Amino acid sequence: MSADPSVILHSDRPAAALAVLKETHPDLTVHACDSYAALPELIGRVAAEVVYSVRFDGTPRFPRQALVESPTVKWVSVGGSGTDHLGCWDPERLTVTNAAGVAxxxxxxxxxxxxxxxxxxxxxxxxxxxxxxxxxxxxxxxxxxxxxxxxxxxxxxxxxxxxxxxxxxxxxxxxxxxxxxxxxxxxxxxxxxxxxxxxxxxxxxxxxxxxxxxxxxxxxxxxxxxxxxxxxxxxxxxxxxxxxxxxxxxxxxxxxxxxxxxxxxxxxxxxxxxxxxxxxTPHCAAVYDGWDIKSVRMFADNLKRYRGGAPLENVVSPERGY
Structure with a gap:
């Protein structure tokens, strides 16, 4: 982990999330990505170390390989609670956290x-x-x-x-x-x-x-x-x-x-x-006005820990799924 990581916000509505990180981490350069297709190229181009990601366009199309097999990504912060769309990952190389409790x-x-x-x-x-x-x-x-x-x-x-x-x-x-x-x-x-x-x-x-x-x-x-x-x-x-x-x-x-x-x-x-x-109901039971901002604020708090070398909260075990 580093004090000045390259960060990507992967969301279909990144503007509000960017505003939160600008407020909480004004010195950090954050890259936005609002599609599945563009994420792999962006990770490689900016050598992303940290990715905050929301599953917003279904599981089958989710670019999991770009995240879990990237040579540069060290931490994936999932915007919701479920992590099954990431499949398996090596916890010795990659840390995955979630927003458990946000909904x-x-x-x-x-x-x-x-x-x-x-x-x-x-x-x-x-x-x-x-x-x-x-x-x-x-x-x-x-x-x-x-x-x-x-x-x-x-x-x-x-x-x-x-x-x-x-x-x-x-x-x-x-x-x-x-x-x-x-x-x-x-x-x-x-x-x-x-x-x-x-x-x-x-x-x-x-x-x-x-x-x-x-x-x-x-x-x-x-x-x-x-x-x-x-x-x-x-x-x-x-x-x-x-x-x-x-x-x-x-x-x-x-x-x-x-x-x-x-x-x-x-x-x-x-x-x-x-x-x-x-x-x-269309997988919407956890979707309410403000959930996304609450999730990003949880990420922002964890990002402070990451940059300071402190242990992260809500670390997910790939075997347990939580």
């Missing part, structure tokens, strides 16, 4: 909103409104219901806090189980099959890793209550979409709220569009 509250509110939407049957009432039908439907409290949170990072912890405030029973799964505030029970991954059968709502917020790909498949859906609702705010690929569709078709579960998919944008002919008991 934890918003994601938790999305999960809570989805739980309330299903318990209040808002989708059913909307269908009746469109049909100008008075009556029918019923509401249920979420107080006293059980939520299982798979993944207890900053997002999962925020979900637990909001669920506890609503009077829900909170169960959680994490790789290294330990007692946590707002969690009634914390278990390891081996307890998943048993816990699924106890939950009224399942909130999935784990990173996409070889160990989590297809984590919720046919066996998982078979273990759920028929009244259960799945809320997926993790990454596309954690939920086996074919198994989910089969569970919906077979009425094995009540419904789902999905913000992430294996293929994004979601194709217009995808079967999930036809399910009335599924809420589909």
């Amino acid at each position: 934890a509250g918003m994601l938790a509110e999305y999960a809570l909103g989805a739980m309330l939407s299903f318990s209040l049957d808002l989708r059913g009432f909307e269908r009746r409104r469109q049909a100008r039908q008075w009556g029918g439907g019923r509401v249920e409290p979420i107080e006293g219901k059980t939520v299982l949170i798979i993944g207890l990072g900053k997002t999962g912890t925020a979900v637990a806090g909001r669920a506890r405030a609503m009077g829900m029973r909170t169960l959680g799964i994490r790789a290294r189980p330990k007692a946590m505030d707002s969690l009634d029970e914390v278990h390891g991954p081996d307890a998943l099959p048993t816990l699924l059968g106890r939950a009224d709502f399942i909130v999935c917020c784990v990173p996409l890793l070889p160990s989590t790909r297809g984590l919720l498949g046919a066996a998982a859906f078979a273990a759920m209550k028929r009244s259960a609702v799945l809320i997926d705010i993790s990454r596309g690929g954690v939920v086996d979409e074919a198994a989910l569709l089969a569970a919906l078709d077979g009425k094995q579960i009540k419904g789902a709220a999905l913000d992430v998919f294996a293929t994004e944008p979601l194709p217009g002919d995808h079967p999930v569009w036809s399910h009335e008991n599924v809420a589909v």
Whole structure:
């Protein structure tokens, strides 16, 4: 690391980010890049040492090789929390950090909103409104219901806090189980099959890793209550979409709220569009006004540490994904 590194801001809206770095690091030359295609050439031309990067044009086209195999890049600061789009990297040569927590509250509110939407049957009432039908439907409290949170990072912890405030029973799964505030029970991954059968709502917020790909498949859906609702705010690929569709078709579960998919944008002919008991959102649960500035300010703070030779915060392990 150096006190005067060559820095690239890789974002589809770099102007606001540049303003933050001009304010916090006025002596530093920062290069902006607003496309995937231009990043490899720019890294080579300016011998970039540090790259702040946002995945803004999908994963398949992301120029991961230019970042993880560059001979000059020593630190990649991911603007969001997920790092699966970088694939594998050598932590001895490259440090990767993320902005974990920047959207934890918003994601938790999305999960809570989805739980309330299903318990209040808002989708059913909307269908009746469109049909100008008075009556029918019923509401249920979420107080006293059980939520299982798979993944207890900053997002999962925020979900637990909001669920506890609503009077829900909170169960959680994490790789290294330990007692946590707002969690009634914390278990390891081996307890998943048993816990699924106890939950009224399942909130999935784990990173996409070889160990989590297809984590919720046919066996998982078979273990759920028929009244259960799945809320997926993790990454596309954690939920086996074919198994989910089969569970919906077979009425094995009540419904789902999905913000992430294996293929994004979601194709217009995808079967999930036809399910009335599924809420589909376009990977936007973490996107709110100001999230990008908050993320860049986290990067700016970390950049001060980097330039001063101090340890970085939010360093990601390629094996754990967090």
